[in-house]
Structures are given as structure tokens and as C-alpha cells.
Amino acid sequence: MKFDIMTLFPDMVRTVLDASIIGRAQKSGCIEVACHNIRDHACNKHNNVDDTPFGGGMGMLMAAPPICRCYDAIVENAPADERRRCVYLSPKGRAFTQEVAKEYASLDRLILLCGHYEGIDQRAIEEIVDEELSVGDYVLTGGELPACLVVDAVSRLIDGVLPASIAYEEESIAGGLLEYPQYTRPVEFRGRTVPPVLLSGHHENIRQWREEQALALTRERRPDLYEAYIAAHPPKVKKPRRKKKPKAEGEE
Ligand code: 58G
DSSP states (O other): OEEEEEESOHHHHHHHHTSHHHHHHHHTTSOEEEEEEGGGGOOSTTOOOEEOOTTOOSSOEEOHHHHHHHHHHHHTTOOTTOOEEEEEEEEEEEEOOHHHHHHHHTSSEEEEEOOOTTOBOHHHHHHHOSEEEESSSSOOSOSHHHHHHHHHHHHTTSTTTSOHHHHTSOOTTTTSSOOOOOOOSOSEETTEEOOGGGGSOOHHHHHHHHHHHHHHHHHHHOHHHHHHHHHHSOOOOOOOOOOOOOOOTTOO
């Protein structure tokens, strides 16, 4: 899968995505990340990419021409049958969730447009953007951090990015519940001990404990997820074991 990030701060995005697991995934060829500096496509001699909004108001906007020229250069040599999407990171967008990450993971190419200042000229959105996407209900100074976050969440769903052993493990959100607490050595730390069931080696009890923990945590912190989970997985109510009726005299 290929990611193209259109930004005024390509170094910032590269620094984030060259680190750790996503950096390794790029080196091994599981994913490709290309950062494009929108300023390289500025037309005027001062390389200006921002301008004041028509109608007045605060601050500056990113002008449409450099953004659209940058986009044209990205898709210029792309195969005609390429499955791709151009996404503008914006507080007005559709909410980014694990489901959206799964949807994007099936594309050949994801093009992410990062705004700065007070946003971008509406005509650039109309011209090149397929979808506006929001990573949460807050306003940031730029779309770069949201773009990195999307690349991370999508990349870890791509084959080979995570070790096979953990790729398909049931996990927080992905399984519909928040994750149960986890522990590693030492067994006792500052007077706190690991829940004994985890040391018991009894796999069914461990599975049950983790399920109970995940359910209780989700119910407390995310009643919305809890309700959805219960609706999809109705709890199995054990029928009370009926006592064998003592046989009446003479009955067989
Ligand atoms: C208002 C302010 C509208 C994404 C700024 C648009 C991007 C939050 C998110 C902007 C973002 C999010 C300029 C800076 C977009 C532009 C960018 N803030 N919640 N800020 O996903």
C-alpha cells in the first residue's frame, strides 16, 4: 500500500513515520510513504502558498493552485485502475474509526492532504478531495499529526507490518471491547501482585477472567461500546439445572 502526504511540513511527517514499526514497514517494503511539499508547487516568485480570505476574517488560507498542482503531480503517472482515495484531514470530516482504517487498508493508494493556517480554499476540496476525515472533536494547528495517525492505524492492518503472532489477536476496539489489563514480570512490584489466576496456568479460567475484565472496563468507561457489544453478543444465560424430580411411588 502506498501513502502520499501533501503538506507544508514534510520533514515533520517523515520524522514521525520513519520511526519504530512504521519505519521498519517502509524499509521492508510492506508500505510506501511519500511526503510532498506543497510549497514546491507554489507559482508566485515568493513561493507563497497562503493568502487572506475573501470577505475578510481572521488569518490566512492555503490557496488552491499549489495544492491542486501538487495533487496532479502525484497522480500523473498512476495506473488507471489504481484504487485510491484523497482525504483531507479536517474537524468537519467523517469520524476516523477502526472500521474506516479497515476500509482504507483495502486501497492501493491513500493520498492525505494536510491543511495549515485556517484551512484551505474550498475549491481545492471540490477539485481533488474524495472525503474529509476527522480524528476527533478538537482543532489542531495542522493536519500532519492526524495524517500520521491515519497512516499508523491503516499500516498495522497491512500484511507483514506486525509480527504474524500479534496481527490477528483479539484486541481493544477491534474486538468491540476495551482490552483487559496485562502484566509481565516481576510478579510483585511496589507491593502490587499479578492477579493469581494469570499465574495458574489454567487457560479457561484465564480466558474467563480476561473476558470479565474487558466487559466490566468497557461497561464503566465506554457504555456506548458496551451496549453495541451486548447487542451483537447476547450473554449466554445458563439455564438453572433442574433438580431431578423424585419419582412418585410406582412411576417408571
Ligand atoms: C478549522 C481549523 C478547520 C484535522 C483548522 C480546518 C485538522 C483538527 C483535525 C482547519 C485540523 C481533526 C487547518 C489546520 C485543518 C485546518 C488543520 N484540526 N480533528 N487542523 O482531525
